Amino acid sequence: MLHTELYFLADALTLTIINRYNKMQALPNTQNNKRGAKLWRCMLARTRLQVVILLMAFWVCGLFMGSSTMVNLNNGVIRHVAVVANQMSKLYTRNRTVSPTLMISSSTPHNATRFLRRDGQNSVKNPVTPASNISLANVTKQKTSPPVSSAPVTSPSPEKACTFPEVDPFDPSLEKLLNRNKSVDCSVNAKNVVFLKEDQITIDPLKVEDVLKNGTEFGYCQYSVIRMKKGSDKQIEIVYTSPHFNESIKINNTDENIRVECFDSNKEPISRSYFAFVRVDSEQERVLGDSYKVHIDKHAPAETLSILMLGIDGFAKQHFARAMPKTRAFLMKELGALEMNKHSKLGYSTSPNVIPLLTGRTSEELTNDAKWKFNSHxxxxxxxxxxxxxxxxxxxxxxxxxxxxVLITAFHYLRHGFDRRPVGHYMRPIVVDSTNDKLMRKTKHCYGDEPEITKMHDYWLQLLHKYNSTKSNQTPFFAYSFLARLTHDDYNMAFAGDDLYLKFLKELKATNALNNTVLVWFSDHGERFGRIRHTYQGTIETNTPYLFFAFPPWFERKYPDVMRVFKTNQNRLTSHFDTYATMQDILNFQGVVGPKGQLPERNISFFREIPELRNCEHAQIPPEYCVCARFTKPQLSPGLDNYLGIVLRDKIMSNLKDHKDKCAELRLSAIESILEETDTGKKSKKGVRSFRMSIKTEPGNALFEATLSFDSTANKAKVVGEVARTNMYRGQAECVDTVELRRYCFCKTPSKQ
Incomplete structure (x- = not known):
């Protein structure tokens, strides 16, 4: 109860000081009035003494309140300090001439301000420079209340168009963080000793000789037909095994996913090959044909256009320009692809970006919708x-x-996946079956001596050649591809994919496969981890995935008005909510420009003009992922960075409140960086400042980044939106099975993985 009594003492002292201040104002303030001047000096000295007593009372109160107590600057003792400081500042300004070096104001250089460092030593620091790797020893013993802000109170800002940052993908300072010599090396794997021609598997005797060891002789090969096991999207089952063969064998025209195994004379495996086929099911074709006729009669589309979506995980538009210049150039120059220049991500990881892309809604909206009642687990x-x-x-x-x-997809990461086949053509069985093959997949980027990416692309070439006609499109298709392995863990591996993706695009053009197909070339978000991520450039790139649309070569000539609007939208703020709306318009293409988008409309097709003044709030891009703001080095009151860091750490721990038995208590060990957001494009409240902050916590050397809002009037801060993890946490958090929480946890019990 001691701190309560100190509050009452503070009340009394504050009233006394303010009363004396009011009396001082009533006195004549001239040198000729000696009595007034004498009384002035006496009262001023007593007032200074009372301020000292008041501050000492606050200090004692803090000792008794403990480190876990949040002190609101508008309540209790510190409120009175603020009031007295305000009154005294008016008094001094009005009645005395004070040296600028003794005052802290918005016009005073802060590099002359001294404050207590985290290591307990007084030093001079320039708060204009963002904090970097500041040690925070014993930080949990410090108060989480900030000092009274000395920064100028900002005025409300009006809404305006999003100013998208123009960062240079080829900034020379990034070169030391890049490894352009990455390659996909399949030589460590065993070779594929069979090849496929139409529906016949044939053994290559020269390759057999290469893989035989220790004088052993060739034995035989056989193939198995595999499919997903009922009740599991992560296990396969064998439904047929062929007889042994020594030269070649014909496969059934209904076999979709097969594994071919070859053995030596000791029955030891020497090679495995995996094949996926695009098969036509006659009954399914009949059903789809009937549905297509209904679609034509009911909607009368101007064109029937197929859609091929090719996505790559964790790939920023800037890094795409750096790592795959040949692919990007071919995409734009040879296929005429249009890039959405102000495209923003919607969430931290793949799922919160892909779900809106494919449904036009968030996972939360699908969960709360009575029609779907989606259980994300x-x-x-x-x-x-x-x-x-x-x-x-x-x-x-x-x-x-x-x-x-197998596991790192929007549909499978800490989720069950699909119990039933979600689409007509699904090559997942060979992906699951091959993933733990130590013979053929020592390097996961290959199937034997064939690059993994090439195998995936070959499947789409089958599909395009099977269904896509160059004259009419009576059998349209919708194909979705999302490849993560190359770029998920190492952004430098993207350099190894340039020639592989270029080869695929060249084949698409050479075979005229895109004559009735719209190619959607996209990513979900930028790099989440790695050395670039921890630069200023990285804070932008992580939020700026790429998005391109390539239309058939005849499309713009036939529909110039539609493409004119599309090109206008290239420089408007967009997200995958809009990508979804555009694909819906392609499926039901009417050949005309749609009505102009209205603010704050969210899902706006690129065939409708997006308002120029659209900002993140209109587009429902979360503020923590919005890059419309300008980032500047902040002017901070002494200790404000520390306070913001503790608020961020406390937010992380509050997310883990139901997992305290599994997750360790995190300690704030360093403030890595802090930038202030200005000119966000949306209306802002007077006196509210926004910061983008990165901190390090222990145990686990976790790096977190978040946006914090600081109300300089109330002197309180809060985390806005979700907190991002910016370094990998594999092996640290497996005790938590919730997608949204795993990034925050450091398990008390080490992972067995």
Whole structure:
């Protein structure tokens, strides 16, 4: 109760000081009035003494309140300090001439301000420079209340167009962080000793000789037909095994996913090959044909256009320009692709970006929707009918889905995946079956001596050649591909993909496969981890995925007005909510420009003009991922950076409040960086400042980044939106099975992985 009594003492002292101040104002203030001057000096000395007593009272109060107490600057003792300081500043300004070096104001250089460093030593620091690797020893013993802000109070800002940052992908300072010599080396894997021609598997005797060891002789090969096991999207089952063969064998025209194994004379495996085929099911074709006729009669589309979506995980638009210049150049010059120049991500990881891309809604909206009642930890079948490929199927489109990862996908990471086949063509069985193959996949970027990316692309070439006609499009398709392995863990591996992706695009053009197909070339977000991520450039790149649309070569000539609007939208703020709306317009293409988008409309097709004044708030891009702001080095009151860091750390721990038995208590060990956001483009409240901050915590050397809002009037800060983890946490957080929380936890019990 001591601190309560000190509050009452502070009340009394404050009233006394203010009363004396009011009396001083009433006195004549001239040198001729000796009595007034004498009384002035006496009262001023007593007032200074009372201020000292008041501050000492506050200090004692802080000792008794403990480190875990949040002190609101508008309540309790510190409120009175603020009041007295305000009154005294007016008094001094009005009645005395004070040296500028003794005052801290918005016009005073802060590099002359002294404050207590985290290591307990007084030093001079320039708060204009963002904090970098500031040690925070014993930080948990410090108060989480900031000092009274000395920064100028900002005025409300009006809404204006998003100013997208122009960062140079080829900034020379980044070169030391890049490794351009990465390659996909398949030589460590065993060779594929069989090849496929039409529906016949043939053994290559020269390759057999290469893989045989220790004088052993060749034995035989056989193939197995595999499919996903019922009740699991992460296990396969064998439904047929062929007889042994020594030269070649014909496969059934219904076999979709097969594994071919070859053995030596000791029955030891020497090679395995995996094949996925695009098969036409006659009954399915009949159903889709009927649906297509209904679509034509009901909607009368001006064109029937197929859609091929090719996505790559964790790939910023700037890094795409750096790492795959040949692919990017071919995409734009040879295929005429249009880039959305102000495209922003919607969430931290793949799922919160891909779900809006494919459904036009967030996971939370699907969860709260009575129609879907989506359980994010359950089966994805629950919302499969909400995905755009299901919309396409209902219009008579053939559908396909390709992903290179078993677990790290938007549908499988800490989720069950699909119990039933989600699309017509699904090559997941060979992806699952091959993932732990130590013989053929010592390097995960290859299937034997064939690059993994090439195998995925070959599947799409099959599909395009099977369904896409150069004259008419009676059998349209919707194909979704998302490849993560190359770029997820190491952004430098993207350099190794340039020639592989270029080869695929060249084949698409050479075979005229895109004559009736719109190519959507996209990523989900920029780099989340790595050395570039921890630079200023990285704070921008992580939020700026790329997005390109390549239309058939005849499309712009036939629909110039539609393409004129599309090109206007290239320089408007966009997200994957808009990508979804655009693909819906392609599925039901009417050949005309749609009505202009209105603020604050969210899902706006690129065939409708997006308002120029659109900002992140209108587009429902979370503020922590918005890059419309300008970032500047902040002018900070002494200790404000420390206070903001503690607020951020406390937010992380509050996210883990239900997992305290599993997750360790995190300690704030360093403030890595802090930047202030200005000119965000949205209306802002008077006196509220916004900061983008990065901190390090222990245990685990975790790096976190978040946006914090600081109300300089109330002197309180809060975290805005979610907190991002900016270094990898594999092996630290497996005790938590919640997607949204795993990035924050450091398990008390080490992972067994």
């Amino acid at each position: 359950g089966w994805m079948d629950q919302i499969n009918e909400a995905f755009i490929w299901s919309d396409a199927r209902r219009l008579g489109y053939r559908t396909g889905l390709v992903m290179d990862q």
